Amino acid sequence: MADQSLRKFYGWFTVLGLLVGCLVVLGYYKDEDREWKVYQRKFIQEEARRATTPQQRAAAQSMTPQIRQILLPDLNRVDRCTTCHLAVDDPSYGGYPQPLAYHPLHERHPAERFGCTVCHRGQGRATDTADAHGNVPHWDEPMLPLRYIQASCAKCHEAADNPAAPELSRGQQVFQESGCLGCHKLAGSGGVIGPALDKTGARHSPEWLKQHFLAPGSVTPGSAMPPQRFSDPDLEAITLFMLSQTGETAPGYYASMKVIPSAGVGQRLFEQKGCIGCHSIAGKGGTVGPALDDVGLRRSPEWMIQHFREPKTVSPGTVMPQFGFTEDEARALTDFLVHLREQKVTMSLPTAMTPAERGHEVYRKYGCAGCHAPDGKGGVANPNSKTAELVPDLIHVADGYTKDELKDRILKGQHEINALDPKRPPPPLYMPGWAGTIKDAEVDDLVEYLFSLKPKGEESGF
Amino acid sequence: MNSSLPNRIWKWFEHTRVGRSIFRVGLPQSNLERAQAMVSSFLLHIQPAKVNRHSLRASYSLGLGLISLYLFLILIVTGVLLMFYYVPSTDHAYNNMKDLQFVVSAGLLMRNMHRWAAHLMVIFVLLHMCRVFYTGGYKRPREFNWVLGIGLFLLTLGLSFTGYLLPWDQLAFWAITVGTNIAAYLPYIGPRLKYLMLGGNVVGQEALIRFYALHVIVLPAVAGFLIAVHLWRVRKDGGLSRPDEPGDVIQQVEVSQLPTSKTYGLMELARGTTPQVGKNPEDEVFAWPHLVFRELLLFLFVVVVVLLLAIFRNAPLEELANPIHPPNPAKAPWYFLGLQELVSYSAFWGGVVVPGVLVIALVLLPYLDRKRRGVGRWFARERVVANTIFTVCLVIAVVLTIIGTLFRGPNWSWQEPWKKPPAATEGH
Numbered sequence: 001m002a003d004q005s006l007r008k009f010y011g012w013f014t015v016l017g018l019l020v021g022c023l024v025v026l027g028y029y030k031d032e033d034r035e036w037k038v039y040q041r042k043f044i045q046e047e048a049r050r051a052t053t054p055q056q057r058a059a060a061q062s063m064t065p066q067i068r069q070i071l072l073p074d075l076n077r078v079d080r081c082t083t084c085h086l087a088v089d090d091p092s093y094g095g096y097p098q099p100l101a102y103h104p105l106h107e108r109h110p111a112e113r114f115g116c117t118v119c120h121r122g123q124g125r126a127t128d129t130a131d132a133h134g135n136v137p138h139w140d141e142p143m144l145p146l147r148y149i150q151a152s153c154a155k156c157h158e159a160a161d162n163p164a165a166p167e168l169s170r171g172q173q174v175f176q177e178s179g180c181l182g183c184h185k186l187a188g189s190g191g192v193i194g195p196a197l198d199k200t201g202a203r204h205s206p207e208w209l210k211q212h213f214l215a216p217g218s219v220t221p222g223s224a225m226p227p228q229r230f231s232d233p234d235l236e237a238i239t240l241f242m243l244s245q246t247g248e249t250a251p252g253y254y255a256s257m258k259v260i261p262s263a264g265v266g267q268r269l270f271e272q273k274g275c276i277g278c279h280s281i282a283g284k285g286g287t288v289g290p291a292l293d294d295v296g297l298r299r300s301p302e303w304m305i306q307h308f309r310e311p312k313t314v315s316p317g318t319v320m321p322q323f324g325f326t327e328d329e330a331r332a333l334t335d336f337l338v339h340l341r342e343q344k345v346t347m348s349l350p351t352a353m354t355p356a357e358r359g360h361e362v363y364r365k366y367g368c369a370g371c372h373a374p375d376g377k378g379g380v381a382n383p384n385s386k387t388a389e390l391v392p393d394l395i396h397v398a399d400g401y402t403k404d405e406l407k408d409r410i411l412k413g414q415h416e417i418n419a420l421d422p423k424r425p426p427p428p429l430y431m432p433g434w435a436g437t438i439k440d441a442e443v444d445d446l447v448e449y450l451f452s453l454k455p456k457g458e459e460s461g462f
Numbered sequence: 463m464n465s466s467l468p469n470r471i472w473k474w475f476e477h478t479r480v481g482r483s484i485f486r487v488g489l490p491q492s493n494l495e496r497a498q499a500m501v502s503s504f505l506l507h508i509q510p511a512k513v514n515r516h517s518l519r520a521s522y523s524l525g526l527g528l529i530s531l532y533l534f535l536i537l538i539v540t541g542v543l544l545m546f547y548y549v550p551s552t553d554h555a556y557n558n559m560k561d562l563q564f565v566v567s568a569g570l571l572m573r574n575m576h577r578w579a580a581h582l583m584v585i586f587v588l589l590h591m592c593r594v595f596y597t598g599g600y601k602r603p604r605e606f607n608w609v610l611g612i613g614l615f616l617l618t619l620g621l622s623f624t625g626y627l628l629p630w631d632q633l634a635f636w637a638i639t640v641g642t643n644i645a646a647y648l649p650y651i652g653p654r655l656k657y658l659m660l661g662g663n664v665v666g667q668e669a670l671i672r673f674y675a676l677h678v679i680v681l682p683a684v685a686g687f688l689i690a691v692h693l694w695r696v697r698k699d700g701g702l703s704r705p706d707e708p709g710d711v712i713q714q715v716e717v718s719q720l721p722t723s724k725t726y727g728l729m730e731l732a733r734g735t736t737p738q739v740g741k742n743p744e745d746e747v748f749a750w751p752h753l754v755f756r757e758l759l760l761f762l763f764v765v766v767v768v769l770l771l772a773i774f775r776n777a778p779l780e781e782l783a784n785p786i787h788p789p790n791p792a793k794a795p796w797y798f799l800g801l802q803e804l805v806s807y808s809a810f811w812g813g814v815v816v817p818g819v820l821v822i823a824l825v826l827l828p829y830l831d832r833k834r835r836g837v838g839r840w841f842a843r844e845r846v847v848a849n850t851i852f853t854v855c856l857v858i859a860v861v862l863t864i865i866g867t868l869f870r871g872p873n874w875s876w877q878e879p880w881k882k883p884p885a886a887t888e889g890h
Contacts (some may be wrong), residue, residue, distance in 0.1 A: 006755055012754075015760035023769040030773060033566050066567050078557070080564070138780040152612040338727075 033124050035128045039084040039099050040065040046100065050092075067127065072115045074251050079115035079124035081132065089115075118250075119152035141202075141299055144243065147236070148206055154244035156254050158264060172239025174234045180371025183225070183429075186245065191367065192430050194225060199247035209239045224428025226371070226380045246313040266336025269329055278320075281340065289320060296338040304334040358451025362442045368394075369427055378455050385427035396452045411435040496748040503786040506754065510701065512746040515703040516838070522597070522764050524588035526759045530618075531689065533583040537621075538682065540576040548628065550674035552667045555630035556782045563779070570776065572812050577777035579768050580622050582795050587618045595852050598837040598845055599703035605828035607695040610688055617685045619797060622708055624677035626795050627670060636785035636792040638673070639665050644794065644805055647813030664785065705838035790872045799866030800859050806874050820855070 006399040040063075047060035061145055068086070070079045087093035088103040088111050096102070104112065109119070117124040122143040126132035134142035144152060150165040157165070159172040181190035186197045188215065190222035200209070208219055213230060216223035230238065270276070278288035285291075299307075304316055324334065353361075363369065363376075371380050371391045378393025385391070413433030419426050469597035475481045476488040486503070490496040495510035516522060547566060550557050562569030591611060594600055627638045642665070646656040661668030682709045696702065804812025836842025841849055871877025 006751060009755060009759055013759055013762070016759065016766060019766045020769070021761055023766060027568070027571050027769060027773050031571060123560075125557065125564055127564040131564070140781055437537060 011204065025378075036067070037065045037082045054057050064187065070112055070115045072118070073251065075115065075118055077115050077117055077124050079179065080127050081116040081120075081122075082111060084129075084132075104444075114254075117141075118155065118254075119149065121152075142205075142371070145206060146244050148240045150440055151201060151240050151243035154247060155246070156249050157360050159241070159244065167237055167240050168244060171234075171237040171396070174230070174238040175241050176364060176367075177374070178228065178230075178238070178373075179364075179367035179372075181365075182367030182370030184367075189437070191282060191370075193429065193432060197242065197245055200245050200250070201243040202244075202246040206239055206243060207240050210235060213238065226382075226429070233328070253302075265332040266334070269325075269333055270336055272325060284328060292337060292340060294341050296341055301338055304337060305330050308333055340413040355445045355448040357449075357450040358442075359445035359447065359452075362438065362446040363449055366434065366438055369429075376450065380429075382417070382427045382429040384420050384424045386420050389420065390428075391429055394450055395453045395455065398454045403447050404451065407443050410443055410446065490750055493748060494685065496750045499750045499865035500748075502574050508690075508698055509749050509753060511749055513749050514701055514704060515747060517746050517817075518747070518756060520756075522590075522704075522840075523702055523839075524593055525756075526593050528757060528760055529764055530583055530586045530590055531693075532761050532801060533579045533586060533683070533768070534689065536579045536765070536768055537576060537583065538786075540572045540579065541682075543572045544576060545857070546680060548598060550628070550671050550672075552670055555628060555670065559629045559631070559779050561764040563776075571772055572776065574772035574777045575768050576625075578769055578771040578775070580625060581796075582768070582771075584618055584622055587615050588755055591615055592852075592856065593704075595841055596849060597703060598835075598839075598842060600828040600833070601703070601834055601837050604695070604699045604703060607692060607699055608828045609825055610692045610695065610819070614685065614688050614692060616821070617681060617688065621677065621681045621685060621799065623795060624673040624681060627665070627673045628677065629779055630670065630783050632780040632783055632787075632789060633778055635665055635785070636789055638669065639788075640792050640794040644798065644801055644813050647805065647809045649810075649814065651812075665783075666785075678833065703838050706834070745794075766818060781867075791870055792875050793866070793870070796863065796867050800868075803866035803870070804861045 044063050044065075047063070048057055051060050052058035068081060068082045071084060073295055082088060084099040085101070085103075087096065089106050091102050091106075092105070093100055093102040109301070114424065115124065120143050121141045122134040123132050123136075123139050124143070126134075130136055131139070150168040153159075153162050153165040153168055159165070159168050161167065175186075180186075183191040183193035184197045185192065190196075205211075211219050212223075212225075213228045213235060213462065215227055216225040217356050267390070274287040278286040280286060280291045281293055295304075306314045307320075308323070308325045310322055311318045312322075368376075371377050371382075372394050373391075376393075376397075377395030378391055380391045381389060382391045383389055401409065409431075411434055414431040415433075417427040417430050434443070472489065472866045481488075487495055490499045500509060500511040528871045547562060547569065549555065559573070562573050588831045594608065594611065623638075624639060626641075642656045642659055645659065645847055646652040647869070648655060657663065658667070659672065660666075663673050794800060801813065801817060804816055806812070831848055833844075836844035868879045869877060
């Protein structure tokens with residue numbers, strides 16, 4: 001007969017058995033209980049409510065909650081955002097509260113082609129709000145706050161060319177005018193005193209960036225960067241611009257957006273290549289070639305592209321040189337010319353500028369203002385430097401240097417800055433050598449500009 | 463006899479044609495059937511028909527070996543389920559983890575169970591070893607089974623270590639980088655061993671596929687085989703260790719000692735230290751139901767613990783592995799952190815000599831400590847020297863592991879866990 005000594009375990013057996021059962025049920029329930037199902041049910045209800053015909057109602061009611069995802073192998077992304085944001089492609093949901101709102105840019109950036117995270121960031125694979133929006137530990141890419149969303153346009157579009165992203169081009173402008181490139185490299189050009197900025201936007205939060213502009217030492221101890229005095233709109237704009245610098249390169253189709261002809265690229269090429277030397281626009285420019293104001297009416301785009309490739313093949317006997325434009329450049333120039341008569345274009349004519357004016361451009365382009373302040377006024381702090389702990393101003397360089405000496409100084413730089421007090425840390429900022437970066441002709445212009453800074457009427461010499 | 467409805471249904475079923483074709487012996491009613499139930503069932507026959515009461519005492523064995531076995535079984539089941547989704551590629555592995563969490567039904571639960579059962583198994587195999595030591599269970603005739611046990615402990619570490627890389631997150635990548643660097647401290651063979659493990663000089667796709675193959679095929683197969691031998695030896699060496707009794711005769715009869723002029727039946731050859739040794743009918747009970755029932759109960763307990771952990775605590779998953787952004791400090795898996803702590807003092811002594819000597823000492827232990835006294839009792843007075851040495855080593859290992867796990871911050875500097883580390887600077 002069964003041994004009675006085991007009876008004492010029966011209670012345990014029952015409890016443990018029930019516990020296993022309960023835990024399995026609990027595990028199953030926890031697994032089934034997903035946030036997105038709530039939103040899908042709401043969506044189905046809403047669809048049924050809005051249905052006007054019995055067929056529509058039946059269609060709505062036959063929907064079952066399921067994961068929805070957009071596979072984007074080119075972008076190496078799987079975006080499941082539409083599992084909750086179910087109506088991004090349905091304009092009739094415009095104005096609905098999230099997550100059921102229509103996406104206003106859907107026409108031009110359809111979700112099935114672009115997904116969501118390529119612009120908004122966040123975690124595309126996730127299916128609950130916290131993880132998907134990415135403000136969780138161990139996820140590097142939280143969602144970009146909407147007020148900085150224009151930063152993402154730069155992934156595929158040129159910053160300056162996109163009329164839909166004014167904040168981005170404003171940010172780029174602030175970046176250029178503030179002389180950031182004097183110390184930092186971006187896309188291969190710029191100084192070496194500070195770190196390169198190519199991936200800044202992927203590494204740092206907007207809050208960090210803002211704090212860093214206003215008080216660099218508070219987030220990067222020992223930073224040599226002088227605190228910046230941006231107005232609030234400028235601070236927002238340059239923060240947005242820095243967020244746009246993620247170092248990501250969009251592949252294939254998406255990258256092609258950058259070189260697809262846009263008026264901005266074409267205009268810049270037009271200016272740089274000196275077309276205005278022979279052709280005129282709005283009465284300005286040379287007379288060797290025809291005026292181009294209404295060339296878009298006279299010639300087809302195909303003709304123009306071929307003309308840029310090999311002028312003689314479409315215009316025998318022409319004196320226009322073969323410039324060797326790339327295919328993209330030819331398209332960009334064509335686009336510029338085709339749309340020329342619709343726009344009022346203000347050309348900056350390189351030939352019409354004085355050397356000092358060109359020098360001013362050089363001063364801006366290479367970020368001299370980052371340390372020497374706009375217009376060479378100086379005043380940027382350089383702790384413990386002998387020059388009153390400031391980066392010296394440039395207004396009086398004409399008194400201390402000949403033009404050749406000044407040129408030499410710019411090209412060679414000065415790496416050791418004399419310290420005020422040898423016991424304190426050496427001054428963080430120094431003058432980099434610009435040889436190999438600033439072109440020879442540019443240095444000449446720059447020297448002319450710096451000499452022109454001397455206030456009129458002041459006596460020369462010490 | 464119990465005549466509840468389920469019982470009656472079962473009774474009816476086992477007497478049908480189908481029932482009889484499946485179960486060679488039904489639910490046993492007599493002692494004979496109880497013995498038959500054990501020896502005629504594939505799943506049960508590795509256990510004896512009768513067991514010593516001493517072996518059933520939970521306060522003696524604590525069930526630690528069985529718990530380790532159950533964890534291994536849970537790991538096999540959950541591991542196979544995870545294999546249906548996992549792709550051992552640096553492009554996919556991390557995304558697989560995310561998919562398990564976000565879209566695969568019960569995917570996260572399986573991963574959590576696997577992770578926690580793996581950690582528990584390391585702990586319980588170690589505890590099992592401690593139990594065997596403190597009760598003198600490694601002594602004759604169980605010397606070789608102790609050696610097998612050391613092998614199984616190292617295999618458990620190997621299984622856990624190879625599995626650690628598979629999620630391909632920062633935690634995995636840098637733990638394996640640190641772990642294989644510790645292995646590289648071995649003289650002469652170290653760098654080659656590291657190269658062999660990683661299939662290169664750094665952790666990458668080659669390392670991932672190697673660790674995967676080791677983790678899902680090689681090591682489980684070897685471990686499964688050794689576990690079988692380990693259990694077989696438990697039985698052949700006379701069951702669990704227990705105090706010697708006056709009637710016990712420990713005698714190993716060499717086959718060559720038998721007269722060769724006679725033809726032997728198989729039963730006559732199966733000699734040596736067998737369950738026959740120490741047989742004392744009053745001390746024995748039938749394995750069915752006394753042993754089987756307890757085993758089942760313990761299994762339920764292990765499942766409950768693993769399920770509780772898996773439901774309420776998620777397995778860690780950090781950022782995607784990034785070879786150019788090491789965390790500071792980069793730490794090996796926790797069970798190697800005592801080793802890493804030692805290595806931080808001296809790579810050669812901490813990484814080579816100490817662990818090497820420890821493993822060799824553990825393997826040789828039963829052949830060095832040969833006195834058959836104090837077997838079968840916890841902390842026997844006769845074994846005070848051995849127990850003291852072992853305890854000191856164990857405490858040092860545990861303390862070093864705790865220091866390495868909890869008290870080491872950036873650059874392996876001292877860092878009390880209750881104090882916040884200095885605010886991590888994002889940065890250049």
